[in-house]
Amino acid sequence: MLGEESTVLQRPRDASCLKDFLNVMNAATASSEDSSQSEEEQEKCKNFEESIESMNPMDFKNHFRLRRSTAEDLILRFSESENLSDTDCGGIKHVSCRKSVYIYLWYVGNTVTYRQLGNLFGVSVSTAWSTVKTVATFLISIGRDYVSWPRGVAALDIINTFERKHKISGIIGAIDCTHIPIKKPQNHGEDYFNRKQRYSIVLQAVVDANKKFIEVTCGEPGSLHDYRVLRRSKLYRMAQSRYEEIFPNSTFIIGDSAYPSTNWIVSPYKNYGNLTDSQKKFNEKHSSARIVVENAFGLLKTRFRRLLKFTEQTNLAAITNIVVSVCILHNICIIKDDLFENAESNIQNNDEQQADEEHELDHGNNRRE
Incomplete structure (x- = not known):
């Protein structure tokens, strides 16, 4: 288990990026799957992963529903899984293991649609679905532990x-x-x-x-x-x-x-x-x-x-x-x-x-x- 995350607050490099990030985050978190807005195209969030890395421990846990250290342990074990390819992380091309775990955690922690999830992380709807499915399968594979x-x-x-x-x-x-x-x-x-x-x-x-x-x-x-x-x-x-x-x-x-x-x-x-x-x-x-x-x-x-x-x-x-x-x-x-x-x-x-x-x-x- 990794040590506790630092309590030092880090700031995003660009204030406008943080504003855009929070707007998309709040919309995605508060939205309902059966809302009519779920069918509307939304602009993909830019630099979302950088914003995640800039979160302080409290914000990270509020949004991802667990501590950063717990997420880091999942990412490490997911990347080392024998069932996954080192190059494409389980057949999902262009999605890193870190991003895959973040996508899964955001999906299970909120009630966003796959369209909103894809827009948030800059991937297609099908990739968002495949990523959630892959990480869920990985967790089941280690479930006996x-x-x-x-x-x-x-x-x-x-x-x-x-x-x-x-x-x-x-x-x-x-x-x-x-x-x-x-x-x-x-x-x-x-x-x-x-x-x-x-x-x-x-x-x-x-x-x-x-x-x-x-x-x-x-x-x-x-x-x-x-x-x-x-x-x-x-x-x-x-x-x-x-x-x-x-x-x-x-x-x-x-x-x-x-x-x-x-x-x-x-x-x-x-x-x-x-x-x-x-x-x-x-x-x-x-x-x-x-x-x-x-x-x-x-x-x-x-x-x-x-x-x-x-x-x-x-x-x-x-x-x-x-x-x-x-x-x-x-x-x-x-x-x-x-x-x-x-x-x-x-x-x-x-x-x-x-x-x-x-x-x-x-x-x-x-x-x-």
Whole structure:
């Protein structure tokens, strides 16, 4: 990891260049993808990369949503990737690795169109799209280094942290789903129409006690209930076939009332007005521990505002890859202690959870007792 960036303020060489740069930047950041202005040609920004290099640390983080040192580490690793050519940076001619990472970070941190993104960085719309796709693919290729199911000492640390904070022993993670808004897909669009009357794909995640993702599943249609998404996921198959390996020493994950209580998932008691005081207290502790996954989603969507809307493209595979890539980037920021101040309270995962499936077994009762 590179050292912290200098706090010395640097000034652009040309004051008029800075004025033009800020005008384009503000327009691109504030614009919406479905605005009529998104179709208008805009003058390409000149010397934008020089202006980026002249930013002080605070401005850089405000615009790129992470510290310059974190971006520099990404640029270095991207340039050293075995999957990329040294001459054309992954087949994208005339786009340096540095510029490629900047383009990707600007796209996932804002809601600009590809036309606006291209104008900002002086590239074509197709190049802007290819660049975002390439960097997202790169991040997924290194994802195992940052998103993985905890084992051994790592698992013990998570269990101890949950127990220290919430007085419940055995928790290895908290699970939940959130919806990523998309444009109506060309095929089977009705499957993606969710209960909020919007089109979306589902992001399912398990997080540790520090809001870091330890398992991610993305791409299921928005009409599916959370438990159905889990049943279709790799996590469920692993839990069924390799239970002792995934959940050693009777550890478990916690989820809200959308999930059944089993030998590896513990959900709160359903409240039909007859809960005992101890059951109510358990639900309170359970809720205080489970909120970490909602906070993680809030932090993710506040930092990477692209997840608030994907209304320009309909390529579901590409959208899914971008979503997964920012989950990886989210973990990288946490590992590097690259915090995003005042973000957690801005976006809440307020989806109403309604059970739409019958659960014949409730193995979690003894665990809760």
